[in-house]
Each structure stands twice: as structure tokens, then as C-alpha cells.
Amino acid sequence: MTKPVQQRTLKTRAKLIAAAEVLIAKEGYTALRVEDVVQKAGVAKGTFFAHFRDKDALMDRLIGAHIDRILDDWEKAPAPKTIPEVVAIMSPLLTFLTSERYVFDVVMRYSGATLIEDIGPIAMTIGRFDELMCGWMEVGEYRADVSPQLLSEGVQAFFFQAMALHFCALHSDIALTDRLQSYLSAWLIVKTESPSASCT
Amino acid sequence: MTKPVQQRTLKTRAKLIAAAEVLIAKEGYTALRVEDVVQKAGVAKGTFFAHFRDKDALMDRLIGAHIDRILDDWEKAPAPKTIPEVVAIMSPLLTFLTSERYVFDVVMRYSGATLIEDIGPIAMTIGRFDELMCGWMEVGEYRADVSPQLLSEGVQAFFFQAMALHFCALHSDIALTDRLQSYLSAWLIVKTESPSASCT
DNA sequence: ATTAGTTATTGACCGAGGTCAATTTCTGTA
DNA sequence: TACAGAAATTGACCTCGGTCAATAACTAAT
Structure with a gap:
């Protein structure tokens, strides 16, 4: 109860995360293999799974941390007032999430937590996203x-x-931000404009 | 050019698909293992991969076929005129896609084809969905x-x-169809109604 | 019918994620 | 300091998707 976690635990976990970050910086998320992480960290394979439920749990943490850093910038900046401003501020996150298909898939899968107990880092960022929005x-x-x-x-x-749609062959010709802007223009219909031809 | 595909090819593929369908009917998509499929079909493992690029390719085909059957019903029915009717007609597809998390993930991943050449069965159904809509x-x-x-x-x-959101612990309390209905009500603003309090 | 060339099938093998009983290291207590 | 119990670490082992060189089955041409 007093000290349920030992020092070496933190140290080992830090080594694993550091090793993973180096490898990802070099080769990207998609190419990351658990074998390589434990080898670089200098620990046995089993140790990895004593610290992370599975490979995805590590990904959840690392990708979540990256998204958090991006959202920090969103919070620091003044709130966007127009739709182009909204799209502009979102752009770095779009870039990150579409940098690798694998990243997008992981975020999709972990953006909603299955159990209330295990709301992971990525699920938390969705909460922040929502709050900011x-x-x-x-x-x-x-x-x-x-x-x-x-x-x-x-x-x-x-x-x-x-x-x-950006990942889709049939639609990837249109720029991601342009598409998002046309979506948001239709969704967040600006107040001051009166609907063009609807009230007959 | 005349006969690039042999009879036994079709027969083997049919056996594989039939075996997979039986297993899925019994245990669901999530539990399907390639080993079991080839064993039930009475062929070697390598044969499976001579017919399907990978396990997901089989899933693409089977899940795509299932969605197609559902969309056939959409096409047969008279076009829904109101939002509740739209939601009602969509309900069977919602049920299928949320029956297993794995099914939802596969559909998400294959709903957009990466290369124009390999637009798979699921990607095709998205096209149908779009056209109907x-x-x-x-x-x-x-x-x-x-x-x-x-x-x-x-x-x-x-x-x-x-x-x-249905798969998400924080939001799964609201019924799927109710949520969709409130989304669509806000998105497809009905013409005859004048906007309540926007034109000041 | 024989044969040459093509296509389909086989199963041993590999890679990578994940498990677990055994072992080592740590911590508090006498 | 010695020791008991808890926590962390290890690595052999397992599962399962996927590969590929060798083999068998098929087809068409002579």
C-alpha cells in the first residue's frame, strides 16, 4: 500500500519507452517490433509484457503522448473563430494521424475505451479533443x-x-484540409447567413 | 487466355469459403483461424494463401458478401422519405457491423481501397451505400x-x-439508432421547417 | 500417347506477438 | 544480519499468420 511500485520498475519502463521512441524515430510506428525494443532496452521479452499488456498498449501510450503534445498547442493558441481557422489549427493533427496508415488504425481502435476502467492515453485525447471543440x-x-x-x-x-477518404484511392486526390473545410462549412452553418433557398 | 482458371481452382476455393462460413456461423468472425479453415476444407495451409492474399482477404470477401445481402434489401424496399425511416432501414446493417468489434474494424480498414486496382468487396459495398444514399x-x-x-x-x-461511440464505454448507454437519428436530424435539416432561432 | 509447359497443391519452415513456471531481486521485520 | 514474502525478470516455449521450394495435376500440341 505504501510503496507498491519499485524504483527499478520505473527505470525498466523508462528504458523500454526510450528504446521504442528511438526506433520509431528511425523507422516509424509500423516497423516497430517488440523483439527490437527489448533488445535495445537490454531486457528479456517477458519483461516487456510485464509492463505493457501487449504491443498495442505501448503504441497507445506513445501515440497518445504525441497527440497530447499537439493538443497542448491547440490549448495554447487563441480559440479559432472561423472555419478556416479551425481547419488550420487542426492541420498538424491531421498530418500526424495520416502519416502512417497503422497510426490511424490504432487511433481508431483505441479512441473509444471498451471498459471504463481502461481508458487509455488515446481515449483520453479524444476527450480533450471533444472538450476543446x-x-x-x-x-x-x-x-x-x-x-x-x-x-x-x-x-x-x-x-x-x-x-x-484520404486513405482511399478513389478520393485521395482532394486535399485533406479542403475536404474537411467543406464538411465543416456544411455542418457548422454560420449563424449570420440566412439559408439560401430552403424557406419556400 | 481461353481458360486461365481450372475447374479444381473453383472447387477448392468454394470448399475454403464453405468451410469458413460454417466455422463463422458456429463461432463468429473473431474466432476464425486459417488452420481450422484449411483442415475443415481438407487442403494444405499453403493452398489457402494461393487463393487469398491473406486472412483479411477472405474476411473482406465474406463480410462484403454479407453486407451486399443487406444492401439488396435496401434496394428492394421503397426509398425512405423521413429520417426515422432512414434509420429504420439502416438498422440491420448497424446490427451486423456492431455484432463483433472485429467486424467493425475490418470494415473500417477495407472500406477504402488503397490501390485503385484492388477495390475489394467491402469497398464496393461502400460505393453502393453511397449511391443509395x-x-x-x-x-x-x-x-x-x-x-x-x-x-x-x-x-x-x-x-x-x-x-x-457504441463501442465506447463512456457512450454505449445511448441506443445506437437513437444516436444516429439525432445526428441525421441535425445534418439533414428538413426543408419545410424554418430554422428555429438563428436568423436574428 | 507422349511430352513440354503451365498451374495448383503441399507441408516444412519462418517471424513475431504473447505466455508462464522458474529464478532473481527487492523490501520490511525480527 | 538473517530471513520470509512480495515483486520483477528471465527465456524457453506456444500460437498463428504467412512463405516458398518441391511436387503433383492439368492442358494443349505434336
């Missing part, structure tokens, strides 16, 4: 007929849709 | 300020978002 929705001049919460969920949906 | 968008009384194509892409985005 809700804030932006309130300060910008967007439609007011639906709640900021729903607006935020929609932005998330289009955010992922834009990336999914 | 475009048709429905035109006959229903939905917003006219954006193209049916964009409307359809949005429906797709919300369709997947609803399922993703």
Missing part, C-alpha cells in the same frame, strides 16, 4: 439549433471521415 | 444548400461515428 463551438458564430456537444461530435465524425 | 437524399425533403453527394458522405460519417 465544445469550447470553440461556443465562441464561434456557428449554428445554435443544436447543442455544442452534438456539434463537437459531428466535427469529430467529419474529422475521421476526411482522413478515411 | 445519394438517391434517398434527392427524394426526401432534406436541406438543398449542399449537394446530395456531400450529404451522403456526411451520413456515412455519422453512421460510423454512431457505431464507434
Whole structure:
């Protein structure tokens, strides 16, 4: 109860993470192999799995940490007021999530936690994303007929849709940010404009 | 050129698919192992990979076929005119895609083809989905300020978002169809209604 | 019918993620 | 300091998807 975790535990975990980060910096997430990580960290294979449930748990942590760093910038910057500004601020995250198909897949799979107990790093970042978005929705001049919460969920949906189509051969010709912008323009209908030809 | 494919090829492939279908009916997609398929089909392991690039290629085909059967019903039925009707007709597909997390993941991964050459069965069904949706968008009384194509892409985005949150511990309390309905109500703003409190 | 060339099948083998009983290291207590 | 119990580490072993050189089966041409 007093000291359930030993010093060497932290040290070993740090070694594993450091080794993984070096390897990823060199070869990317897709190419990472557990064998290489433990070899570089100088520990046995079993040790890895004493620290991480599986390979994906490490990925969850590393990718989550990367996303967190990007979201830190979102928080530091002034809230975007227009749709182009929203897209612009989102751009670094789009770039990271589409840098490797594998990264996108991991984020998709871990963006929602299955059990409440194990809300992992990536799932946490989705929470941050959502919170930030809700804030932006309130300060910008967007439609007011639906709640900021729903607006935020929609932005998330289009955010992922834009990336999914980016990976698709039939649609990858259109720039990711352009597509997202046209989605958001349609979703977050700007307040001051009156609907063009709908009220007959 | 005349007969590039032999009879036994078709027979072997049919045996493999039949074996897989039996196993899946019994244990589900998640539990399917290639070893079991080849054993039940009475062929060697290598044969499997002479017929399918990898395990996922078989899954693509089987899951794609299942989705196709569901979409056949969509096509047979009269086009839904209201949002509740749209959700109702979509319900069987939602049920199938959320029956196993693994199925959802496979569909996500294969819904967009990486190369134009290998548009697989699942990617084809997304095309059908899109086409059907475009048709429905035109006959229903939905917003006219954006193209049916964009409307359809949005429906797709919300369709997947609803399922993703369904798998998420934080959000799985709300029924899948209810969530989708509230998404679509906000996205496909019905024409006849005038926007409530937006034009100040 | 024989044969040459093509296509399909085989199964031993590999790679990489993941497990676990045995062992070592650590910590608090007498 | 000695020792008992807990925690961390080890590496042989397992599973399962996937490969490939060798072999068998098929086809068409002479």
C-alpha cells in the first residue's frame, strides 16, 4: 500500500519507452517490433509484457503522448473563430494521424475505451479533443439549433471521415484540409447567413 | 487466355469459403483461424494463401458478401422519405457491423481501397451505400444548400461515428439508432421547417 | 500417347506477438 | 544480519499468420 511500485520498475519502463521512441524515430510506428525494443532496452521479452499488456498498449501510450503534445498547442493558441481557422489549427493533427496508415488504425481502435476502467492515453485525447471543440463551438458564430456537444461530435465524425477518404484511392486526390473545410462549412452553418433557398 | 482458371481452382476455393462460413456461423468472425479453415476444407495451409492474399482477404470477401445481402434489401424496399425511416432501414446493417468489434474494424480498414486496382468487396459495398444514399437524399425533403453527394458522405460519417461511440464505454448507454437519428436530424435539416432561432 | 509447359497443391519452415513456471531481486521485520 | 514474502525478470516455449521450394495435376500440341 505504501510503496507498491519499485524504483527499478520505473527505470525498466523508462528504458523500454526510450528504446521504442528511438526506433520509431528511425523507422516509424509500423516497423516497430517488440523483439527490437527489448533488445535495445537490454531486457528479456517477458519483461516487456510485464509492463505493457501487449504491443498495442505501448503504441497507445506513445501515440497518445504525441497527440497530447499537439493538443497542448491547440490549448495554447487563441480559440479559432472561423472555419478556416479551425481547419488550420487542426492541420498538424491531421498530418500526424495520416502519416502512417497503422497510426490511424490504432487511433481508431483505441479512441473509444471498451471498459471504463481502461481508458487509455488515446481515449483520453479524444476527450480533450471533444472538450476543446465544445469550447470553440461556443465562441464561434456557428449554428445554435443544436447543442455544442452534438456539434463537437459531428466535427469529430467529419474529422475521421476526411482522413478515411484520404486513405482511399478513389478520393485521395482532394486535399485533406479542403475536404474537411467543406464538411465543416456544411455542418457548422454560420449563424449570420440566412439559408439560401430552403424557406419556400 | 481461353481458360486461365481450372475447374479444381473453383472447387477448392468454394470448399475454403464453405468451410469458413460454417466455422463463422458456429463461432463468429473473431474466432476464425486459417488452420481450422484449411483442415475443415481438407487442403494444405499453403493452398489457402494461393487463393487469398491473406486472412483479411477472405474476411473482406465474406463480410462484403454479407453486407451486399443487406444492401439488396435496401434496394428492394421503397426509398425512405423521413429520417426515422432512414434509420429504420439502416438498422440491420448497424446490427451486423456492431455484432463483433472485429467486424467493425475490418470494415473500417477495407472500406477504402488503397490501390485503385484492388477495390475489394467491402469497398464496393461502400460505393453502393453511397449511391443509395445519394438517391434517398434527392427524394426526401432534406436541406438543398449542399449537394446530395456531400450529404451522403456526411451520413456515412455519422453512421460510423454512431457505431464507434457504441463501442465506447463512456457512450454505449445511448441506443445506437437513437444516436444516429439525432445526428441525421441535425445534418439533414428538413426543408419545410424554418430554422428555429438563428436568423436574428 | 507422349511430352513440354503451365498451374495448383503441399507441408516444412519462418517471424513475431504473447505466455508462464522458474529464478532473481527487492523490501520490511525480527 | 538473517530471513520470509512480495515483486520483477528471465527465456524457453506456444500460437498463428504467412512463405516458398518441391511436387503433383492439368492442358494443349505434336
